[in-house]
Amino acid sequence: MDRTHSSSTLSITVLLFLRVLTFVFLLIALIFIAKDTLGHKIGFNGVYVYRYMISTIVIGFVYNLLQMAFSIFTMVSGKRVLSSDGGYLFDFFGDKIISYLLLSGSAAGFGFTIEMSRGAPSNSFTEKANASASLLLIGFLFTALASIFTSFALPKKAIN
Numbered sequence: 001m002d003r004t005h006s007s008s009t010l011s012i013t014v015l016l017f018l019r020v021l022t023f024v025f026l027l028i029a030l031i032f033i034a035k036d037t038l039g040h041k042i043g044f045n046g047v048y049v050y051r052y053m054i055s056t057i058v059i060g061f062v063y064n065l066l067q068m069a070f071s072i073f074t075m076v077s078g079k080r081v082l083s084s085d086g087g088y089l090f091d092f093f094g095d096k097i098i099s100y101l102l103l104s105g106s107a108a109g110f111g112f113t114i115e116m117s118r119g120a121p122s123n124s125f126t127e128k129a130n131a132s133a134s135l136l137l138i139g140f141l142f143t144a145l146a147s148i149f150t151s152f153a154l155p156k157k158a159i160n
Helices: 002-034 048-077 085-117 124-159
Strands: none
Touching: 002 048, 002 124, 048 085, 048 124, 085 124
């Protein structure tokens, strides 16, 4: 019984760590893309793909903030906010959906940046957008890893 509790605490700690890393990478990606301008004429809001990237970053940011709050509550109180099996399903499917959303934002950013820089010299605008897409991809990887850990909780709850 004690081993299960320490295993559960370790899992919550690892999940919280992954969510904090995702949060940090998404915050940095948001700063890069929001500050990205090409002269005084074109900014992120003038390019639909970059607006999509910002949308995916913000959605992922809010989701991870919520999940971090849930994890901290669980660590402090020893109880889950969503205590039924629906809470585990929310974690699992939420992580899956958000991870693929982050991946699509990153892919869109990479694709557009490559098209935009084709035949043109590299510039600060495309480099910052590429850096933001890279950070968004790293955010996807951490969220995908978190989804693996949340999937471990599903069979335990289904058996009990």
